[in-house]
Amino acid sequence: xxxxxxxAYRYLSYNRVRTLVLTFSVAIIIYLPLGLKKLISxxxxxxxxxxxxTPLIAGKKGSPTDLVINTxxxxxxxxxxxxxxxxxxxxxxxxxxxxxxxxxxxxRGYPIVGTSLDYxxxxxxxxxxxxxxxxxxxxxIGSNVARRLxxxxxxxxxxxxxxxxxxxxxYPLKMDIVGVMEQSNTPDDDAVFxxxxxTWIIMGLGHGHQDLAQVxxxxxxxxxxxxxxxxxxxLFMYNQISDDxxxxxxxxxxxxxxxxxxxxxxPNNQKSSTLLRGRxxxxxxxxxxxxxxxxxxxxxxxxxxxxxxxxxxxxxxxxAVILIFGLVIALSLRLRKDELYTMFTIGSGKRKIAxxxxxxxxxxxxxxxxxxGILYYITGFFINEFINAFIx
Amino acid sequence: xxxxxxxxxxxxxxxxxGSSDKKDKSKENSVSSKTLAxxxxxxxxxxxxxxxxEFDVSFPVPRDEDPAFFEPGAEIVSKYQSAEIxxxxxxxxxxxxxxxxxxxxxxxxxxxxxxxxxxxxxxxSHSHGPDGExxxxxxxxxxxxxxxxxxxxxxxxxxxxxxxxxESSQEFDNNFKELELEIIELDNKMDNMFNPYQxxxxxxxxxxxxxxxxxxxxxxxxxxxxxxxxxxxxMVKSFIGSLSENDIKIxxxxxxxxxxxRLLLEEAGVKAVLFIxxxxxPGQGDYLSVMNQNxxxxxxxx
Numbered sequence: 001x002x003x004x005x006x007x008a009y010r011y012l013s014y015n016r017v018r019t020l021v022l023t024f025s026v027a028i029i030i031y032l033p034l035g036l037k038k039l040i041s042x043x044x045x046x047x048x049x050x051x052x053x054t055p056l057i058a059g060k061k062g063s064p065t066d067l068v069i070n071t072x073x074x075x076x077x078x079x080x081x082x083x084x085x086x087x088x089x090x091x092x093x094x095x096x097x098x099x100x101x102x103x104x105x106x107x108r109g110y111p112i113v114g115t116s117l118d119y120x121x122x123x124x125x126x127x128x129x130x131x132x133x134x135x136x137x138x139x140x141i142g143s144n145v146a147r148r149l150x151x152x153x154x155x156x157x158x159x160x161x162x163x164x165x166x167x168x169x170x171y172p173l174k175m176d177i178v179g180v181m182e183q184s185n186t187p188d189d190d191a192v193f194x195x196x197x198x199t200w201i202i203m204g205l206g207h208g209h210q211d212l213a214q215v216x217x218x219x220x221x222x223x224x225x226x227x228x229x230x231x232x233x234x235l236f237m238y239n240q241i242s243d244d245x246x247x248x249x250x251x252x253x254x255x256x257x258x259x260x261x262x263x264x265x266x267p268n269n270q271k272s273s274t275l276l277r278g279r280x281x282x283x284x285x286x287x288x289x290x291x292x293x294x295x296x297x298x299x300x301x302x303x304x305x306x307x308x309x310x311x312x313x314x315x316x317x318x319x320a321v322i323l324i325f326g327l328v329i330a331l332s333l334r335l336r337k338d339e340l341y342t343m344f345t346i347g348s349g350k351r352k353i354a355x356x357x358x359x360x361x362x363x364x365x366x367x368x369x370x371x372x373g374i375l376y377y378i379t380g381f382f383i384n385e386f387i388n389a390f391i392x
Numbered sequence: 393x394x395x396x397x398x399x400x401x402x403x404x405x406x407x408x409x410g411s412s413d414k415k416d417k418s419k420e421n422s423v424s425s426k427t428l429a430x431x432x433x434x435x436x437x438x439x440x441x442x443x444x445x446e447f448d449v450s451f452p453v454p455r456d457e458d459p460a461f462f463e464p465g466a467e468i469v470s471k472y473q474s475a476e477i478x479x480x481x482x483x484x485x486x487x488x489x490x491x492x493x494x495x496x497x498x499x500x501x502x503x504x505x506x507x508x509x510x511x512x513x514x515x516x517s518h519s520h521g522p523d524g525e526x527x528x529x530x531x532x533x534x535x536x537x538x539x540x541x542x543x544x545x546x547x548x549x550x551x552x553x554x555x556x557x558x559e560s561s562q563e564f565d566n567n568f569k570e571l572e573l574e575i576i577e578l579d580n581k582m583d584n585m586f587n588p589y590q591x592x593x594x595x596x597x598x599x600x601x602x603x604x605x606x607x608x609x610x611x612x613x614x615x616x617x618x619x620x621x622x623x624x625x626x627m628v629k630s631f632i633g634s635l636s637e638n639d640i641k642i643x644x645x646x647x648x649x650x651x652x653x654r655l656l657l658e659e660a661g662v663k664a665v666l667f668i669x670x671x672x673x674p675g676q677g678d679y680l681s682v683m684n685q686n687x688x689x690x691x692x693x694x
Contacts, residue, residue, distance in 0.1 A: 097497045117495045133493045134469035195493035246491060
């Protein structure tokens with residue numbers, strides 16, 4: 001047995017190229033259906049667990065899928081915004097509490113998520129280092145953001161303008177990093193969290209500038225009367241919030257009218273959830289309230305169809321490869337006719353020859369299985385990319 | 393075998409000790425988690441009176457700061473963040489609230505039920521950029537000087553606590569009844585005190601007495617003079633020159649005026665009366681004793 005294994009090994013290592021081609025063909029055939037199954041089932045689990053842990057999402061009437069994807073995965077689709085007042089309206093129902101979410105901007109490619117401190121308690125997110133944001137202009141980053149950008153508490157991040165050509169639009173805001181969240185293996189790891197008021201400052205709804213009552217530079221002040229001052233575009237706006245200029249930051253108008261993309265609503269119990277949905281459906285309250293689990297389940301239906309198509313393709317490809325594999329073995333045996341005859345004439349019995357060839361096949365298949373096992377293991381690391389590429 | 397059983401027993405004892413420690417800790421946490429926070433002294437006084445000793449009422453503003461113009465640092469913000477309920481005065485008193493990260497569901501605006509009584513004061517309007525003209529209109533914020541509003545504020549604190557901690561409902565009821573009587577008594581005293589001045593003008597060194605004026609039917613005209621600061625002679629003279637013979641020659645001060653300013657005013661027959669709004673902790677006594685002292689200070693003018 002040992003000698004057969006040795007001879008099989010020597011034969012395979014002598015014919016390296018053919019062995020490699022066969023091994024990888026078989027490995028891929030074993031891996032593809034298993035890997036895809038793992039990707040799909042783990043994506044399903046991950047998506048459903050995120051959706052299941054989020055009881056209700058409220059947003060402006062429109063696509064429920066976009067609303068859920070924006071709120072749960074921070075994919076910044078252009079969705080219509082609702083006002084902060086609706087969060088107060090939902091709070092006022094007494095059915096639970098509302099967590100506002102505003103995710104429209106990015107910092108170095110990572111979504112800036114404006115929310116309230118309740119979000120961290122609700123998601124049960126812990127801090128790896130530093131502290132939670134305390135004042136506007138501070139941010140807390142997800143563990144992946146910290147690792148990939150190599151930043152930590154004490155460093156800063158600058159919000160990206162919406163468009164490079166939007167010179168008159170949103171001013172970038174330099175945000176101080178005050179904390180890094182613990183790894184949670186959710187989209188929270190890839191987000192930059194700020195207080196919702198910081199997002200409004202990024203949007204330009206709140207700002208800090210020199211005190212106009214104290215400015216007498218004629219190039220800054222265009223018009224001045226006892227009751228009003230008109231400043232020109234030269235007026236300096238602060239792009240970072242510090243202890244020195246914090247006092248000058250202010251919001252225009254009532255913050256209740258300010259935009260948010262969605263609201264995570266945490267009902268007191270199932271009855272409260274049902275009552276709230278009932279009120280929305282009866283038209284007593286504006287906007288839409290969706291159950292993320294139902295929306296994500298609908299989304300996953302299309303993935304099931306995708307999975308079925310893939311499975312059929314793999315069965316056909318698998319059969320073709322098995323046939324080719326058989327053909328390669330048959331041709332190989334024909335090519336090795338002289339070699340096998342020599343083995344026979346020097347005293348190796350037919351059974352021994354069959355054992356050697358069997359060992360070659362076993363080695364090939366075991367190696368292929370090992371390779372597909374490694375690929376299967378690596379697949380686990382690409383679930384987020386898969387969700388982003390094929391699902392969202 | 394005996395050794396194995398002994399080891400198992402020891403492990404069992406250790407683990408049960410551990411779990412009881414945990415239970416104790418969780419109990420400790422649940423007790424210490426009854427933390428309430430407030431943003432000025434009157435709210436601190438009302439909350440502590442109503443909540444009783446079982447609750448930890450945090451008022452983290454330093455004694456030498458005016459809570460109305462205070463900008464909390466990270467450490468103080470974190471104290472507010474860790475409270476279960478944050479009672480704020482509202483009426484624009486805490487301008488810093490818009491700049492800090494606090495959970496909106498924890499914040500209770502104690503004047504939200506009386507917002508129609510807010511007194512608005514127009515600020516300097518300005519315009520820059522595409523937003524157009526706007527002004528940062530200010531609201532007068534020393535609401536508690538009108539004791540009927542103070543009572544509304546205390547009532548909202550009581551109702552919030554009752555709703556949030558129903559298990560302590562009975563204690564809240566008793567404590568609030570006691571406080572209610574004290575505030576009503578104070579309100580009556582103030583009413584009696586200001587009754588002779590109804591519809592007349594009293595002067596104030598600083599614009600902090602708006603609700604006192606509206607609440608007790610007096611017209612209050614304010615200067616912008618800081619207590620303790622020497623006011624320029626010309627300014628004092630100009631003020632004295634503007635007085636008419638029918639005016640009540642009393643000027644309310646939130647702190648002791650500079651001796652020279654007091655002298656100049658008294659030479660013109662204007663009596664400087666200390667009427668402390670009590671936004672921060674008093675050096676001595678409490679909210680009620682300070683307000684009673686204010687009434688006595690006014691009474692002593694006659």
